[in-house]
Amino acid sequence: MAFLARDWPLLARPEQLPPQGRWQTWMIMGGRGSGKTRAGAEWVQACVMAAGRRTDLRIALVAETLGDAREVMIDGISGLSRIARRMRPEVEISRRRLVWPNGAIAQIFSSEDPESLRGPQFHLAWCDELAKWKHADETFDMLQFALRLGDQPRQVVTTTPRPVPLVRRLMGDPGTRLTRMATSANAAHLAPGFLAALSARYGGTRLGRQELDGELIEDRADALWKRARIDEIVVKLAEPLRRIVVAVDPPAGGVSACCGIVVAGLKENGQAVVLADCSVEGEGPAGWARAVVSAYRRFEADRVVAEINQGGDMVKSVLQGIEAGLPVSTVRARRGKFLRAEPVAALYEQGRVLHAGRFAALEDQMCDFGPEGLSNGRSPDRLDALVWALTALMLEGGGEPRIREV
Numbered sequence: 001m002a003f004l005a006r007d008w009p010l011l012a013r014p015e016q017l018p019p020q021g022r023w024q025t026w027m028i029m030g031g032r033g034s035g036k037t038r039a040g041a042e043w044v045q046a047c048v049m050a051a052g053r054r055t056d057l058r059i060a061l062v063a064e065t066l067g068d069a070r071e072v073m074i075d076g077i078s079g080l081s082r083i084a085r086r087m088r089p090e091v092e093i094s095r096r097r098l099v100w101p102n103g104a105i106a107q108i109f110s111s112e113d114p115e116s117l118r119g120p121q122f123h124l125a126w127c128d129e130l131a132k133w134k135h136a137d138e139t140f141d142m143l144q145f146a147l148r149l150g151d152q153p154r155q156v157v158t159t160t161p162r163p164v165p166l167v168r169r170l171m172g173d174p175g176t177r178l179t180r181m182a183t184s185a186n187a188a189h190l191a192p193g194f195l196a197a198l199s200a201r202y203g204g205t206r207l208g209r210q211e212l213d214g215e216l217i218e219d220r221a222d223a224l225w226k227r228a229r230i231d232e233i234v235v236k237l238a239e240p241l242r243r244i245v246v247a248v249d250p251p252a253g254g255v256s257a258c259c260g261i262v263v264a265g266l267k268e269n270g271q272a273v274v275l276a277d278c279s280v281e282g283e284g285p286a287g288w289a290r291a292v293v294s295a296y297r298r299f300e301a302d303r304v305v306a307e308i309n310q311g312g313d314m315v316k317s318v319l320q321g322i323e324a325g326l327p328v329s330t331v332r333a334r335r336g337k338f339l340r341a342e343p344v345a346a347l348y349e350q351g352r353v354l355h356a357g358r359f360a361a362l363e364d365q366m367c368d369f370g371p372e373g374l375s376n377g378r379s380p381d382r383l384d385a386l387v388w389a390l391t392a393l394m395l396e397g398g399g400e401p402r403i404r405e406v
Helices: 036-050 066-074 136-146 165-171 183-189 194-202 206-211 227-232 285-298 313-322 337-349 360-366 381-395
Strands: 025-030 058-063 090-092 097-099 105-110 124-128 154-159 176-181 243-249 258-266 272-277 303-307 328-331 353-355 403-405
Touching (some): 036 154, 036 176, 124 136, 183 194, 243 285, 243 381, 272 360, 285 303, 285 313, 303 313, 313 328, 328 381
Parallel strands (some): 025 176, 058 105, 058 124, 243 303
Antiparallel strands (some): 090 097, 243 258, 258 272
C-alpha cells in the first residue's frame, strides 16, 4: 500500500501523463501550482528508469537561470531529487549535472547563456518556464541542434502561458502536443484557502486567467500596443547612440511595489532605442536608487529622469545620496497615464522606436494597457518609466509630460 501511495501513474491526473503516439515536444501550459513541474520531473525520471540498468542517456535541463534550475527543477518540492522513489540521482553541482545510478546524466543550462548549448548532445530535454527565458529564441534554437541522439529525441516544456513569439510558434508546430492545466485541478495539494483568496482577487481578470487558469492571453483589444508590432521592432544594436537617459518611476506602495527603471537612447537618425528594463521589486528607496545609479553607469547615460509625484524632492535627494553629482531631471505628471502614453504609442506606430532585446515584463504591461489602465488594476510602473524615457528623448518641450526641474 505504501508503494502504491507513491506510484506516479496512479497518483497523476490524466493531463500530467505524457501524450500517446509520436511527438517531438510536449508543452504543458499551466497556472501557478497546477502540477506542471511535477509532470516534467516525473517524465524525466520515467525516461531514466525505462532506459534500463545501464544506459548512456543524456538529458538537458534548461531554465531561465541556473539558480532556477537548481531551486525548481532539481531541489524543489516537485524537483527531480525529491520525486525519485528509487534510482535517485546524485547532484554534482560543481559540474552542473545530475548522475543516476544507471549512468544517465542530465546537464543544467540557463537561458542567459545560449552558447553553452553548443557542443553537448542529448536524447531528451526538459525546458522550464520557457515563456520567461532571457534569450528564448537563441537558447531554444541551440537546444534543437543539440537534440540529436537516439531514435526519437523529445523534449517537454513546462511553462506559465505568455503570448511570446516562441510559445506561439511551438503551439502551431505539428510536432507539438499541448496540455493545459488549471491551478484549481491541483487544489488537493495546495494550501487551504489559497485558491479561494486568489480567485476572489483575480478571478475573471486577464492576470487570473493566465496565472490560475493557464490560458494564453493575447493583446487587449483597446491596448495602445500590440505584440505583433513589438516583435517587428526588436533589433541588435551595433551603433553608438548620441544620447542616453535612465527614467525612473519610484514606487508608491512601499517596499513590495515595483520601481520602474527603463534605459533608452537616441540614434543619429532620430530613432529611439529601448536598451533595458532594469526595474526592481521589493526594494526600499536605497535599493531602487542603487539600481538606478547602476543602470546609469552601465549604459554611460547622460542623465536620469525621475518622476516626483509620489516622493517630491526626496526622490532626487535619495538618488544623489547614492552618487553625488548624478545629473537628475525631475518631472511631474499633470495628466492621466493613458493620455501621457498615447504620444509615445504613436512614436511606435510611426516606426520611430526600436527595442534592443525582449523585455517580457515591460511588454506585458504595454500590451495590457488601455484607457482604464492594466487589467489587474496595478500601477504600470515599467510602462510609466518607458513613457518618461521616450518623452525626454523625443517629445520634451512638446507639452505634457514635460521637464519641470533640473
